[in-house]
Amino acid sequence: MGTDTMHVEIIRNTLARHRAEPTRLLQILRDVQDHFHQIPSFAMPVIAEETGVPIAQVRGVTEFYSFLSTAKQGRFHLLVSDSISDHLLGSRDIAAYLSQKLGVAIGQTRPDERVSVDYTSCTGLCDQGPAGLVNGHWIPHLTHARIDRIADLIERDIALSEWPEELFLVDDNIHKHGLLLNSELPLGAALRKGLQQGADATLAAIEKSGLRGRGGAGFPTAGKWRFCRQEAGEHIVVCNADEGEPGTFKDRVLLNQYAHGVFEGMTICAATIGANKGFLYLRGEYRHLRPQLEAILNTRREQQLLGADIVGQAGFDFDIEIHLGAGAYICGEESALIESLEGKRGVPRNRPPYPVTSGYLGKPTVVNNVETFLAAALITLHGGEWFAVHGTGKSCGTKILSICGDCANPGIYEYPFGVTIREILQDCGAENTQGIQVGGPSGTFIGANEFNRTLAFEDLATGGSFIVFDQTRNVLEIARNFTHFFAHESCGFCTPCRVGTSLLRNLLDKICDGHGTAGDMLELSRLATQIKHASHCGLGQTASNPVLSTLERFPEIYQAHLKTTTFEPGFNLDKALETSRRLTGRDDAQAHLETEGM
Amino acid sequence: MFNLDGQVIPFQEGDTIMDAAMRAGVYIPHLCHDPEFTPHGSCKLCTVKVNGRNCSACTFPAAANQTVFNNSEELNEIRLTLTQMLFVEGNHFCPSCEKSGNCQLQGVGYELGMLDTHFPLFYPQRQMDASHPDILLDRDRCILCSLCVRASRDVDGKNVFAISGRGIHSELVVNAESGLLEDTDLSADDRAAHICPVGAIIVKRHGFEAPIGERLFDHQTVGEWSLDQFDTGEQAWQRD
Ligand SMILES: Cc1cc2nc3c(=O)[nH]c(=O)nc-3n(C[C@H](O)[C@H](O)[C@H](O)COP(=O)(O)O)c2cc1C
Ligand code: SF4
Ligand code: SF4
Ligand code: FES
DSSP, rough: HHHHHHHHHHHHHHHHHTOGGGGGGGHHHHHHHHHHHHHHHHHHHOOOOOHOOOOHHHHHHHSSSSSOSSSOOOEEEEEEEEOHHHHHHHHHHHHHHHHHHHHTTTTOOOOTSEEEEEEEEEOOOOGGSSOOTTTEEEOOOOOOHHHHHHHHHTTOOOOGGGGGGGGGOOOOOOEEEHHHOOOOTTTTTHHHHHHHHHHHHHHHHHHHHHHHHHSOOOOOOHHHHHHHHHHOOOOOEEEEEESTTTTTHHHHHHHHOOHHHHHHHHHHHHHHEEEEEEEEEOGGGGGGGHHHHHHEEEEEHHHTTTBGGGGTTTOBBBBBEEEEEOOOOOGHHHHHHHHTTSSSSOOOOOOOTTTTOOOGHHHHHEEEEEEHHHHHHHHHHHHHHHTTTTTEEEEEESEEOOOOOOOSSSSSEEETOOOOOHHHHHTOOOOOOOEETTTSOOOEEEEEEEEEBBSTSSSSSSSSSEEEEETTHHHHHHHHHHHHHHHHHHHSSHHHHHHHHHHHHHHHHHHHHOOHHHHHHHHHHHHHHHHHHHHSSHHHHHHHHHOOOOHHHOOOHHTTTTSSSOOOOOHHHHHHHHHHHHHHHHSGGGGGOOEEEE | OOOTTTTTOOOOTTTBHHHHHHHHTTTOOOSOOTTTTTOOOOOOOEEEEEEEEEEEESSBBBTTTOOOOOOHHHHHHHHHHHHHHHHTTTOOOGGOOTTTHHHOHHHHHHTTTTTTTOOOOOOOOOOOEESSSSEEEEEGGOOOOOHHHIIIIIIOOOOOOEESOOOOOOEEESSSOOGGGGOOOTTSSSSSTTTOOOSSSEEEETTTOOOOTSSSSGGGHHHHHHOOOOOHHHOHHHHO
């Protein structure tokens, strides 16, 4: 066989493993990428032909996800996290050192195709940065010394499987256990209780507990399950483990230590709404966890907690499949997640209909956060009251936080809702705090005079991200990092977000670089407000929050960065003349402009 | 019945706000919508305020007792900004474009009183595809409305187009291994060859047929035109 035929054969085998199902397109492409370090052009027609997906759509999916690439990547593909917490820990320097050490520019593949280096939005290791990924596997705590070791392994061409285990070690860093993290859940106990008491009683318990979704929006979980259950036909349960919000990593820890409880919660949901099929949508950055999660699923199958006739209840069939994402924050949005599960680009759907009526392949679907399912399992075991006695009026129970940034002990903390920001800061060892980003880039930036505020849906809501910044940090740079993040992660579907986030990024860059004027500041808030009001989904609707919340609280910091002129062009006038100078062969003083404001 | 800018609008089961408004002769600015196709909801020009919340009129279901604002200063300002965004995102050199005068993006610009592009231009570098004997694809003018994607898929049954890339790097791609139009079965009779609201997909050898003064939007606004088209059920592509 020639190499070409052999390569096509490999692709056909990959396709066969996935039964060439169009819904598995993203999984197929991931496997092809792993093998060839790219999606080679000869792969697309084969994939298109066998899955029946038009080749333009295969390309469309390929070019949507950050972890898929039509250009050849190195056999060792290194990504350095660009998340703000990693920035604070020097990730930019680390990336520069890595690039210099390996002799490859950032964003490039070395000519020998052995190695490539780039940035990635967030690795989910904000408590142990600067962090990176090598061929999708975590490498925390990047230091010059560790990079020397990595570079050495790469130069000696040691296979990743032979690298010292210790390079990949990730800590859970749980610093404060609360109601959920302290609870024991004997295998199957919650599920058995749920089945025994019946769906109505389970729903009543969850209702009584006051549990609201932990993914950010806080929709009452019992209500969501009930709406879905009312719909006719086949039902689907989806666990949203996309966790793309920079600064959020609690689901990583829950999946590492509490996966049984999470799967049990999904199974209870299935029993309640009448579903046979479940998915765990695992963000690509968490692929390291996949083997152990598969093993847990297998244990549960062996224990008759998944599969056919679960715990002996005839007719209750349910199983869970793991779907791996491929580097797209938008796939955490539930309808984009469903599109992605169907093998498509992660573009949020129009609503209504909502997923509870028409979700995965048009079937009624419950999408819940990892923590929500864990809580639902424990509530089923212990009853609604057990949970409801904690927290505040509108926010029952506890919330698990991922804390990172300028504090002595970054990691996981669980608090009853209603806890004050000040108390959290004390616990994690934060000093000289200037401000906190609560709820990730899409949340709110609060200043020191707001530390009496509380964590709760009625005050500061959060999916779990809590990033601390001390007095030495530049607020503008924080807003800039987040604004770049959104511009990078916009799915591109709707005009205000697609174009607007790029405009906002450019304008903020102009101000940060010292070229902004008073007019630019007005423009910044006008543009930010319009993007917020016109965007199709939550990403665009919150993409301006970093700008708006820092503009509101720190106008003087922006002011201090402005030029005193009324107008300053957004580009370098003198540089724009470069082509003319080249064409005319002139480079004398008069062919240059002084670029100062007008 | 619901209330639109103070006017009482009847609706039928299954109507979107756009459907009901159009039937009642009220124009809601739009670019990615054509009543004949499944709504897409991407351009966001049709943003209206429904019971205090912004929604896309083309996708949002009409319901009894809704209070909807359409022609308000705030919404028209958003629409103007969105139109300006579409202009700066691509390369729209209108004086040299065959679609000038018949272009809905231009038409909407006139309608909203757009005098300049306001934002710094992006000057993207996008590939032009002139490979097809009868049809030209000039990606510089594409506003990613997806109408050609829908027309080719739903009417022509050919799936010639798709959207690729992400974010600001989104682009229209062609369904062929080469990525070129000449290698598809797109024909000049296809619906997809005539649906483009701007000058991105044009049929060759038909440029500048109507003299200035006799083009679509020389004597009527884009609003009048689209309501008129809705009334008569006549299709845009039969006209140009
Ligand atoms: C851009 C964007 C990203 C999101 N990312 C996540 C995520 O990573 N995990 C999550 O559970 N919810 C995420 N959400 C919220 C989900 O859309 C959805 O509300 C949630 O998964 C529902 O689960 P819950 O009811 O348990 O909170 C995101 C929403 C948006 C708009
Ligand atoms: S708001 Fe942004 S992410 Fe959401 S649909 Fe629009 S472009 Fe996509
Ligand atoms: S080519 Fe025309 S019809 Fe197709 S997406 Fe672009 S603007 Fe819309
Ligand atoms: S016409 Fe409704 S979003 Fe484009």
